[in-house]
Amino acid sequence: MSDPPLDFPITATGLVRHFGPENNRVKAVDGVDLHVSAGEIFGFLGPNGAGKSTTVRMLTTLLKPTAGSATVAGFDVVTQADRVRRSIGVALQDAAIDPLMTGNELLELQAVLYGIPAAAVRRRADELLERVGLTAAADRRVGTYSGGMRRRLDLALSLIHQPTVLFLDEPTTGLDPMSRITLWEEVRRLNREGTTVLLTTQYLEEADQLADRVAIIDNGVIVQQGTPTELKAAVGAPSLLVSVGLPGGAAQVTDVVRALDEQGVKIQHLELSEPSLDDVFAAATGHRLEGAGTGTEPATDHEGAPAVKRRGRR
Numbered sequence: 500m501s502d503p504p505l506d507f508p509i510t511a512t513g514l515v516r517h518f519g520p521e522n523n524r525v526k527a528v529d530g531v532d533l534h535v536s537a538g539e540i541f542g543f544l545g546p547n548g549a550g551k552s553t554t555v556r557m558l559t560t561l562l563k564p565t566a567g568s569a570t571v572a573g574f575d576v577v578t579q580a581d582r583v584r585r586s587i588g589v590a591l592q593d594a595a596i597d598p599l600m601t602g603n604e605l606l607e608l609q610a611v612l613y614g615i616p617a618a619a620v621r622r623r624a625d626e627l628l629e630r631v632g633l634t635a636a637a638d639r640r641v642g643t644y645s646g647g648m649r650r651r652l653d654l655a656l657s658l659i660h661q662p663t664v665l666f667l668d669e670p671t672t673g674l675d676p677m678s679r680i681t682l683w684e685e686v687r688r689l690n691r692e693g694t695t696v697l698l699t700t701q702y703l704e705e706a707d708q709l710a711d712r713v714a715i716i717d718n719g720v721i722v723q724q725g726t727p728t729e730l731k732a733a734v735g736a737p738s739l740l741v742s743v744g745l746p747g748g749a750a751q752v753t754d755v756v757r758a759l760d761e762q763g764v765k766i767q768h769l770e771l772s773e774p775s776l777d778d779v780f781a782a783a784t785g786h787r788l789e790g791a792g793t794g795t796e797p798a799t800d801h802e803g804a805p806a807v808k809r810r811g812r813r
């Protein structure tokens with residue numbers, strides 16, 4: 500790890516992956532360009548089948564591109580696949596794990612696979628188990644773990660060789676809100692320690708909360724890219740929705756409120772409506788992410804209830 504730090508630990512240029520015969524071609528990834536900066540959490544946001552996993556599989560050397568090129572940690576994913584593999588940690592969406600093995604056994608196996616010296620294996624495994632909060636469950640069979648425990652074990656396994664670049668494919672899909680937040684905190688902590696993270700997600704809230712920059716992918720193509728704030732600002736300015744109801748509601752917020760007040764109108768309910776990443780997605784693609792845009796806050800919103808209700812535009 501004596502190499503100078505790279506500005507862009509992950510790059511892709513015109514990355515393409517097609518599947519199937521010519522007359523029935525699936526263009527899973529269809530020309531993706533990426534520059535992920537060192538020390539960044541980069542979110543890859545898209546609905547089912549958008550091409551997220553296919554992109555991750557190419558960047559992590561598990562799948563050869565049909566066309567285009569990519570580098571990870573400064574190495575070409577095709578011609579220097581071994582070097583790439585040694586630099587990265589990967590937690591795949593569909594990792595097959597033997598349910599009869601314990602967390603401990605899996606970590607030890609992973610350590611051996613990565614050539615960690617036998618004398619160091621136990622200490623490293625214990626450190627990681629502690630880190631992801633699985634110490635007490637270390638000797639239980641993985642088949643008995645909950646979804647959240649499995650995801651935390653996947654994360655620990657991906658960290659065994661202290662990678663500088665981490666790929667997490669839908670790390671929180673299927674997790675309850677508390678487990679999701681625990682995992683977010685762990686990802687943030689790793690990132691603070693210097694790990695560059697690319698994670699995929701179907702959750703707008705997750706991209707918004709966790710990612711420094713977001714690429715929105717749909718049908719194998721990146722349709723928008725930027726910080727969550729930039730992306731939302733590009734869709735439109737926030738607006739204030741005022742609903743007027745029964746008298747008795749307290750109101751002294753803005754000029755608008757005052758003006759209404761002067762007219763003798765009592766404000767009972769205020770809603771601040773600002774563009775969400777779903778609005779960005781809809782503006783770019785003409786359709787909405789599955790399950791989004793219902794006008795209700797997702798259950799994952801944990802920052803405490805805002806004084807003024809926020810919601811995406813419908």
Ligand SMILES: Nc1ncnc2c1ncn2[C@@H]1O[C@H](COP(=O)(O)OP(=O)(O)OP(=O)(O)O)[C@@H](O)[C@H]1O
Binds near residue numbers: 525527548551592
């Ligand atoms: N091995 C394969 N053979 C044929 N088609 C494939 C293969 N892998 C992926 N695809 C197709 O490529 C497209 C993109 O799939 P991909 O798994 O990358 O999507 P995704 O964004 O990860 O979706 P999800 O959120 O459901 O995980 C889909 O249409 C999928 O059916």
Ligand SMILES: [Mg+2]
Binds near residue numbers: 551553592
């Ligand atoms: Mg996927």
